[in-house]
Amino acid sequence: MPHDMHGLELTAASDAAAALLGEAELGYLKYRADATERLKTALAADPEMPMAHVLRGSFAMLSYKAANLDFAQQSLAAAEALRANPREQRHVAALARWIAGDVPGATRAWADILKQHPRDILAFRLHHFSAFWAGRAGEMAAQAEASAAHFNDADPGYGSVLACRCFALEECGQYLRAETYGREAVAIDPADMWATHAVAHIMEMQGRQSEGIAWLTALEPHWEGGNNLKHHLFWHRALFHFERGEFDQVLALYDRGFRDLGSALTRAMPDLYIDIQNAASALLRLELRGQDVGGRWRELADHAEARIGDHLSAFTLPHWMMALAADGRDEAAGRMLAALERDAAGASAHARLLREAALPACRAVLAHRRQRFAEAVALLRPALSELPRLGGSHAQQDILEQLFLDAAVRAGLADDAKLLLERVRARHPLPPDRRAGYRDAARKAG
Numbered sequence: 001m002p003h004d005m006h007g008l009e010l011t012a013a014s015d016a017a018a019a020l021l022g023e024a025e026l027g028y029l030k031y032r033a034d035a036t037e038r039l040k041t042a043l044a045a046d047p048e049m050p051m052a053h054v055l056r057g058s059f060a061m062l063s064y065k066a067a068n069l070d071f072a073q074q075s076l077a078a079a080e081a082l083r084a085n086p087r088e089q090r091h092v093a094a095l096a097r098w099i100a101g102d103v104p105g106a107t108r109a110w111a112d113i114l115k116q117h118p119r120d121i122l123a124f125r126l127h128h129f130s131a132f133w134a135g136r137a138g139e140m141a142a143q144a145e146a147s148a149a150h151f152n153d154a155d156p157g158y159g160s161v162l163a164c165r166c167f168a169l170e171e172c173g174q175y176l177r178a179e180t181y182g183r184e185a186v187a188i189d190p191a192d193m194w195a196t197h198a199v200a201h202i203m204e205m206q207g208r209q210s211e212g213i214a215w216l217t218a219l220e221p222h223w224e225g226g227n228n229l230k231h232h233l234f235w236h237r238a239l240f241h242f243e244r245g246e247f248d249q250v251l252a253l254y255d256r257g258f259r260d261l262g263s264a265l266t267r268a269m270p271d272l273y274i275d276i277q278n279a280a281s282a283l284l285r286l287e288l289r290g291q292d293v294g295g296r297w298r299e300l301a302d303h304a305e306a307r308i309g310d311h312l313s314a315f316t317l318p319h320w321m322m323a324l325a326a327d328g329r330d331e332a333a334g335r336m337l338a339a340l341e342r343d344a345a346g347a348s349a350h351a352r353l354l355r356e357a358a359l360p361a362c363r364a365v366l367a368h369r370r371q372r373f374a375e376a377v378a379l380l381r382p383a384l385s386e387l388p389r390l391g392g393s394h395a396q397q398d399i400l401e402q403l404f405l406d407a408a409v410r411a412g413l414a415d416d417a418k419l420l421l422e423r424v425r426a427r428h429p430l431p432p433d434r435r436a437g438y439r440d441a442a443r444k445a446g
């Protein structure tokens with residue numbers, strides 16, 4: 001009986017096929033652009049390996065794109081038709097829930113697998129991903145802490161466990177411990193982009209801009225062969241420049257780093273959720289600081305319009321609306337809201353999320369762009385506490401808070417501006433008057 005790289009029984013025709021699947025999993029763990037190719041090689045070696053089909057379906061789901069659901073469904077059907085051991089069957093069941101839109105159920109299923117098989121690194125990584133994008137940082141951290149005890153530095157992928165532990169603790173504000181794990185992971189592998197990213201988050205939260213720029217610049221030579229997370233790392237570097245008021249640098253990084261439409265990766269997936277989030281939030285941050293971003297919204301709006309009705313990635317929705325609204329596409333914005341309202345009327349957890357967080361955020365983004373500032377505040381105020389459920393890090397969620405603050409200031413709603421400043425003061429290690437997006441309003445509010 002073949003085993004996977006962490007000693008778990010694996011249904012596979014040979015040890016060689018199992019090893020190839022391990023390479024594909026490591027490609028996923030390390031954000032390698034060739035992870036899909038590696039998986040094809042594994043499937044060619046053994047087309048009847050259930051976990052290879054589970055991984056293929058998971059890759060489709062990780063794109064957060066409704067057009068890929070059919071492909072995920074085909075992978076699921078292939079996995080269901082194969083003989084699989086009980087652990088693998090639980091993976092198949094988790095994938096089925098994920099495809100059916102039951103993300104909380106899938107996340108629980110991965111946590112359950114980990115209770116019985118704590119060294120199941122795919123269950124661990126998918127749990128980390130889904131907990132993060134559901135805004136469940138505490139769950140993400142608790143799982144990372146529990147799982148870390150079951151891996152050691154002799155294990156393949158150990159650095160990825162450290163990287164996840166770092167990021168999860170960072171999102172929970174435990175910066176000192178987090179940084180130790182992140183730096184350990186980068187010492188093991190300087191190409192570990194998730195660990196690099198997690199440490200950049202710590203520096204962002206602590207206002208260590210020069211260090212952050214130096215950290216990312218020094219590690220950039222190792223990103224060759226990385227997937228779209230590379231763009232997000234350039235976005236993080238742009239955030240450090242933004243905080244220092246170096247807006248030209250932000251735009252330069254936009255054009256040749258995180259929204260480089262000449263790069264093979266961006267060309268292949270110009271509408272990947274993380275890329276849209278990077279781009280739209282950067283442009284809006286710049287505009288909120290009075291900067292001209294030229295015609296950059298247009299191509300984002302094209303992608304947003306093409307994805308109307310695709311609500312898989314809740315946090316991307318307000319970003320798509322930013323692009324539609326900025327490019328003056330009122331008719332498309334109206335269609336997007338109508339589609340959202342239809343999906344938000346359901347009884348599922350996802351419908352509730354759309355209703356309570358995504359829809360008010362999108363409406364507020366549109367109202368803000370149309371200079372209906374009091375309306376934007378009224379729309380977003382009751383949803384402020386719900387926004388973390390959209391997913392995304394503190395650094396990403398920030399743009400919605402900046403938008404609320406800007407609307408409140410422009411509408412002359414001093415109490416709302418104060419409310420927002422108090423919220424961010426309570427949750428962020430830096431006071432608002434030391435943060436570029438909040439400084440002016442904080443000084444005005446005294």
Ligand SMILES: [Fe+2]
Pocket residue numbers: 197201232236393395
């Ligand atoms: Fe990030």
